[in-house]
Structures are given as C-alpha cells and as structure tokens.
Amino acid sequence: MLTELSIRDFAIIDEISITFNEGLTVLTGETGAGKSIIIDAIQLLAGGRGSVEYVRHEAKKADIEGLFSIDNKKHPIYATGNQYGIEIQDEQVVLQRTITASGKSICRVNSKLVTLAILREFGKTLIDIHSQHETQSLMDNDSHLDFLDMYEPKKISKAKEEYTQLYNKLDTLKKRYQKLNDNEQEMAHRVDLLEFQMNELEQANLSPNEDDLLEDERKSLANFERIHTALQDAYNALYGEQRGLEWLNQAQLALQDNSTYDSFLADKAEEMSNHYFTLEELTYDLRNQIDSLQFNPERLNEIESRLDEINRLKKKYGTTVNEIMEYMAKIEEELEQITNKDSHLTVLLEQIEETEKDALLEAKQLHDIRKQAADSLTKDIYKELKGLYLEKSAFSIAFDENSTKARPTLHKNGFDHIRFLISTNTGEPLKELSKVASGGELSRIMLALKKIFSKHQGITSVIFDEVDTGVSGRVAQSIAEKIYQISKDSQVLVITHLPQVAAMADTHKFIEKNEKNKRTSTNVKELTKNDQIEELSRMITGTKLTETAKDHAKEMLGLASTFKLNKKG
Numbered sequence: 001m002l003t004e005l006s007i008r009d010f011a012i013i014d015e016i017s018i019t020f021n022e023g024l025t026v027l028t029g030e031t032g033a034g035k036s037i038i039i040d041a042i043q044l045l046a047g048g049r050g051s052v053e054y055v056r057h058e059a060k061k062a063d064i065e066g067l068f069s070i071d072n073k074k075h076p077i078y079a080t081g082n083q084y085g086i087e088i089q090d091e092q093v094v095l096q097r098t099i100t101a102s103g104k105s106i107c108r109v110n111s112k113l114v115t116l117a118i119l120r121e122f123g124k125t126l127i128d129i130h131s132q133h134e135t136q137s138l139m140d141n142d143s144h145l146d147f148l149d150m151y152e153p154k155k156i157s158k159a160k161e162e163y164t165q166l167y168n169k170l171d172t173l174k175k176r177y178q179k180l181n182d183n184e185q186e187m188a189h190r191v192d193l194l195e196f197q198m199n200e201l202e203q204a205n206l207s208p209n210e211d212d213l214l215e216d217e218r219k220s221l222a223n224f225e226r227i228h229t230a231l232q233d234a235y236n237a238l239y240g241e242q243r244g245l246e247w248l249n250q251a252q253l254a255l256q257d258n259s260t261y262d263s264f265l266a267d268k269a270e271e272m273s274n275h276y277f278t279l280e281e282l283t284y285d286l287r288n289q290i291d292s293l294q295f296n297p298e299r300l301n302e303i304e305s306r307l308d309e310i311n312r313l314k315k316k317y318g319t320t321v322n323e324i325m326e327y328m329a330k331i332e333e334e335l336e337q338i339t340n341k342d343s344h345l346t347v348l349l350e351q352i353e354e355t356e357k358d359a360l361l362e363a364k365q366l367h368d369i370r371k372q373a374a375d376s377l378t379k380d381i382y383k384e385l386k387g388l389y390l391e392k393s394a395f396s397i398a399f400d401e402n403s404t405k406a407r408p409t410l411h412k413n414g415f416d417h418i419r420f421l422i423s424t425n426t427g428e429p430l431k432e433l434s435k436v437a438s439g440g441e442l443s444r445i446m447l448a449l450k451k452i453f454s455k456h457q458g459i460t461s462v463i464f465d466e467v468d469t470g471v472s473g474r475v476a477q478s479i480a481e482k483i484y485q486i487s488k489d490s491q492v493l494v495i496t497h498l499p500q501v502a503a504m505a506d507t508h509k510f511i512e513k514n515e516k517n518k519r520t521s522t523n524v525k526e527l528t529k530n531d532q533i534e535e536l537s538r539m540i541t542g543t544k545l546t547e548t549a550k551d552h553a554k555e556m557l558g559l560a561s562t563f564k565l566n567k568k569g
Helices: 035-045 076-083 116-126 132-139 141-151 153-180 184-204 210-222 224-238 244-257 263-292 297-317 321-339 341-386 439-457 473-486 499-503 529-541 547-568
Strands: 002-010 013-019 024-029 061-069 092-100 105-109 112-114 127-131 394-399 418-423 461-465 491-495 507-516 519-526
Touching (some): 013 035, 024 499, 035 092, 035 519, 116 127, 141 153, 153 341, 224 244, 224 263, 244 263, 297 321, 341 394, 439 473, 473 491, 473 547, 499 529, 507 529
Parallel strands (some): 024 491
Antiparallel strands (some): 002 013, 013 519, 061 092, 105 112, 394 418, 507 519
C-alpha cells in the first residue's frame, strides 16, 4: 500500500506530506482545490509522462516521493527488483521523481537512479489509476483483448510468451524472405554495391587487430630515441663497475659468507641470490633489446600510409579492423544468398511454414485459455453488474470469425480479435459497448472489471479519479459499495463528488486551497467524525449547511457502517 506521499513545488502545491492508511481513503474538496493534482503526482511517480508545466512557478524543480509497504513476499515487485538489481529491504519500496524547470526528469527506486521506463515497470506493479479517460478505452474494441488477458494473467502471460517467441521468429523469417525476393532491378543494384565493397575490402587484405598492432608499432618508431635512451640508462645503471649488479653481488656474498652462523642470514642470502639472478637476466634482456633496436624511417612511412588506408575504410565499414572484417563476412554471406537466391528462398519457405505451424499451435493453446477465461469473466461480470443495478443487462465476449478459420491469420497477440457486447434492456440484441452504453453504464462496467481484476492483479494501490461522474441515487450507492469491496483486496484512493462514496470511507481527507504571501497553495487535512458530517452535508446541499443535510449525512454514515459490518460478517 501507499503509506506516505510527499510533494514539493508541484503545480499549485507548495509542500505537503500525506499519510495513507489501509482500506478506502476518500479525497474531497472544492473544484480546483488540487485533488486531481495529487493524483497527477502519483501518476508521475508511477512513470507517467512529465512536463515542465508541473513545476511550480518560480521553483527550480518539482519533487515527488512515495513510500510503499509490501507485506506479500510473493508480490511481483520483488521479481522486478531482482530483474533490475534493486534490493527491497524491510518490505518497503520508495519511488522518487524529480522534474526540473528545464524539463529534465530524474527517477529513483530505493535511492538508485533508474530510467523512466524502469520506474514505469515498478509503478505498474504498485499503482493502478482509473480515470474517466480509461473508461473511454472500453469504447475501443482493440483494448478488449488486453482486458481479457488481465483476467487470467499467469496462465495467459505464460502462453503468450511462448507464442511471442515463435511469432517474432516467424516475422524475422518473412522479412528475410521478402528482402531476398525483392524485384530483380533492386537486387541487381544491391549485387553491384556488395561486389564493389567486397572487391575494395579484399584488396585491402586486412588481418585481425591490424590497426591496434600498427598503432603500437608506430608509437615505438615515433619515440625511438626516448625508448633507446631509457633502455641504455637502465642497462648502464645495472651493469658495470660500481653499478647495481656489482653492489647487489657484494650484498649477496656478505650474507652467504656468514650464513652458517645465523638462520636469518641463511634465508636472506638465498632470497638475495634469487633477486640477483633475476636482475642479471633482466640486464641481458635490456642489452639484447638495445642491440635489436633499429630506427627505420621508411617503415614509419609505410605504417602511416597503411593506417590512412585503414582509417578511410573505417569511415565506411566499421570503427575497428575487426568490425570491418565482420562486415566483410556479412556481405560475403549476403552475396552468396543472392547468387543462390532460389535455393535460399526454398529453405526460407520451409522454415516459414514450419515456424508458422508451431506458432499456430501455440496461438490455438492461447485461444483455448482465452475462451475459458472469457466464459468465467462473463459470469463474474454478470454478478458484478447485478450489484450495480444493471441486472437486466446481457453481456458477452465475442471472438471474431478469424478464430474459426482452418488457418487463421496471426498477429502479435495470437489470432484472436474480441469484442465486449452488451444489451442494457430486456429483449434488445447484444451490440458493441460504444453503440449502446451510456457514460454512467460504461463507468459501472469498468468498475465491475476493476472489482474482478483487483483479486487477480495483486496491485498494491487502486486509485479512482472521479469515475462516478454522471450517476446518482441508488446507482451512486451501488458504486460506493463496489468501490468499498475493492478496498478489501487492495488499498483504494478515490476522488469523488458523491456523498454516498465519501460516506463509505475508512479515512476521509479534505483538500483545500489557501492563499499565503499572495500565492495559492493546496493543503490536505484528515477529517474527524464531526468534520466528515459537515463535509458530507456540504456535498449533499452544495453550499448552505442545514440540520436536515446533517441528519442525512449522519444517516449515510450509519448505513455505510452497517454495510461494512455485514461485509465483515
């Protein structure tokens, strides 16, 4: 669950820190007080798209930090942490997001810098934000398959992963086939280019690591005098009268001559002897190297010329000689494929057919799992819609005709295309959601899905941002009850204008807008029982508080308490 949220210099928020509890937390307040801004901050914390517009006027940056408590050792956040090398200790995760006034976004997970994409991976396992915009996604048939796949995530994701590997392989093979089967004129131009490049590289007669070896040799030749002087000085310091080796030999003899009198002298005499012979051998190596050194200006010119040629090739074919040789091998293979195009096309076709057979088998298995999931999901949705006063509705998940073909067309998610169909009135035929469902009905259908998915997804915190717009009366009460039921499986934060939803809160926080030093700022306070009664009264009447409204608010709170007790029982 989201335990603590800190926001600084974000939109109209100066600095606030909010503590959240388990269960259902309701956020209410006047329009424009900053309720949705808090949700925007949480969305950014989960990896949402940022903007410099979020940085408070005259501030250098906006900071958002959220502390999440994870009491389930099997929560997917642990797998995500292992994947990205982020340790999760004390069952806590801290997400941080900073947006600078220049537009730079800085993300951290448990104080470790991460990319926005990685922050998003952590965020999606912790937070599920449901807004009016998401309700509109129900109108898009292309999104329905994603909803279905969320119903049985473990079974479907495993089958989808196996299918995806084969589909990607099939896609790669088809692209190779298409490329090889391009029209003859383009292929002829390609052959001319490859043969020119091959001829140029063959004439260069490169050898592995040649550029590095030549660079080392050039460095030696260019610094011949310094190298020769260094070797000569080192040799002279060691060999000759009154030089290093002679003094070392005297030290060695002094220890050896008296080694019989003391074990320490004996040990050190042997050690000194070993050092002496090592240095003597080193001296011979220095002398031999001096004798072998020859300054060859012609060789230096040859190296410079060869490196110029190699650098010219690097600009065209790779940053190193080894990369150029790898490229040469690739074009040699491509030339061979084009030259023997027909035989390669035959092999590719065989591979495509074999891979497509395997992909179809995996897609069929994925389809069967989805069919079972669709039947179960349909039954669950019926139950949930009944509790949302849509008991006369008929709901179905339709698979299109592609699923029934002997050889269906494959796409990245298998061969399934589905549509959610509904009839909200008895006797009316099933139609697409976009053609029959009103805004209030769509909100209830989405809420039914969220209620179902809250048990399947394991999301830590579910957030509803004014999803109850356009409903009232008993429907509003049913939505309140449904949101509360979701809070039994996940922490729920909800922004609402409905007193029925607010009355169901385990914790009620009031968002208000104040002016300080000629600047607007947002504050959050947790309501006491009496404060909650007054806030519910305001939500019922609009502005003027009346005793009747307060009595109604008390009655609402009483009914909500009774509902909660019954659910516990």
